[in-house]
Amino acid sequence: MNRTLLLFLSLLGFTACTAAKENTSSNNTSKTPVAHSTIVDCVLYDGMTKESTQLASITPGSEVQVTDTVDVYFVKARVTKDGKTVNGYMYRTCFPQR
Known part of the structure; x- marks a missing residue:
């Protein structure tokens, strides 16, 4: 049970960090001259x-x-x-x- 919960929380934290990284990079740069x-x-x-x-x-x-x-x-x-x-x-x- 504890192992499953730890795995779930780790996966959730990794997903949140990846989503935050993608959002900041797409908002700060513009490819249009x-x-x-x-x-x-x-x-x-x-x-x-x-x-x-x-x-x-x-x-x-x-x-x-x-x-x-x-x-x-x-x-x-x-x-x-x-x-x-x-x-x-x-x-x-x-x-x-x-």
């Missing part, structure tokens, strides 16, 4: 360091699609330049605070 306008001259980089290759220069007022918030300093972005879509990383300071 969000359009933003830049407020200063910015650069689209191929990586997240100052030594990264510059893919494009972005002028103020340009529309950029933010596809992911990577970390505290960078966002993953998509821009269209000369008819081509370019993916890279931009500093968060290129955009107004929300």
